Amino acid sequence: MQASVRAQNLGIRFLFDARRRLLSPTLARLHRHVRTAWGLRGVDLTFEPGEAIALIGPTGSGKTTLLRVLARVLVPDEGTIDVRGRVGSLLAVQAGLLGYLTGRENALLLGVLYGLSRDQARAALPQIRELSGLADTFDLPVSSYSQGMMARLGFSVADSTDPELLLLDEVHEALDHDFRGVVAARAQEIRERGGVVVAAGHDHDALARLCDRAVRLEAGAVVADGPVDEIVAAYVG
DSSP states (O other): OOOEEEEEEEEEEEEEOTTOOEEOHHHHTTOSSOEEEEEEEEEEEEEOTTOEEEEEOSTTSSHHHHHHHHTTSSOOSEEEEEEESOEEEEOSTTTTOOTTSBHHHHHHHHHHHTTOOHHHHHHHHHHHHHHHTOGGGGGSBGGGOOHHHHHHHHHHHHHHTOOSEEEEESOGGGSOHHHHHHHHHHHHHHHHTTOEEEEEOSOHHHHHHHOSEEEEEETTEEEEEEEHHHHHHHHHO
8 A cells, every 4th residue: 555645724723721831622611711732723734655755943942732633543533544554653752652661562562552462463573673673672771772773773663563654753863874774774665665754853964865855844734845955944944
C-alpha cells in the first residue's frame, strides 16, 4: 500500500481554564470561563507517495500538532484528514520510554504499543538492537541512556514496524552525525517503496538533507509550501 495524506480546512482547538491549564472538551463544559487557542486552522495539504516533507516554523507554530494529527493522536475539531498507510512515529525522544526498564524491555513494550503482536515485537528485537547500535547497553536501564541513545532506540523501534508513513519530531537535534545517516537511508527506502516521510525540527540543514519539500507554518497556518531549499532560505533569511 502506498502512503498519502490529504487535509482540508484542518483545525485543532485547545481549551484552557483561567489559569491556562489545558482542558478536555468534557471538563471545559464544567468551566464558566474557557479560553480557546487554535493549534492549527484552515490547513490544506496533500502529501503524495515518495515525498519527504520538512515542517518548519517557530516554536508554537503547529509543527508538532500537525504530526500528532497525522499519527492519529489528535482528532480534528474542524475539516478533514485522510491518512493512508501504516504509521511509524517518533514524536518525542523519550516518548513511551520507562527509565527503570532496559532498552530491550522498552523496545518490546513500544513494539506492542505500536501495534505489533508480542511475538512480532520479540522477533524484531535483534533488528532493533543492530540498527540502534546500542550493543551491550541494549540490556541496561534506559535511565542510564543519553538523549541520543534514547533517540536511537525510539527510531529503531518505529522502523521495526515497517512504516509507510514515517513521522519524526525534532529527532535530528538529539542524534549524532553517524546515526543521522542511518535515518536518512531508512527514509529513502520508505520513499522508494511509495511511502511518505514527514520531519519537523529547527535543524534546517539536517531537514534539507532529509527532505525535498518544506511546509512553513506560522500560528497554526500554512504560509509557504515548496522546494525545501527555497522555503528554508526564505525562513532563515
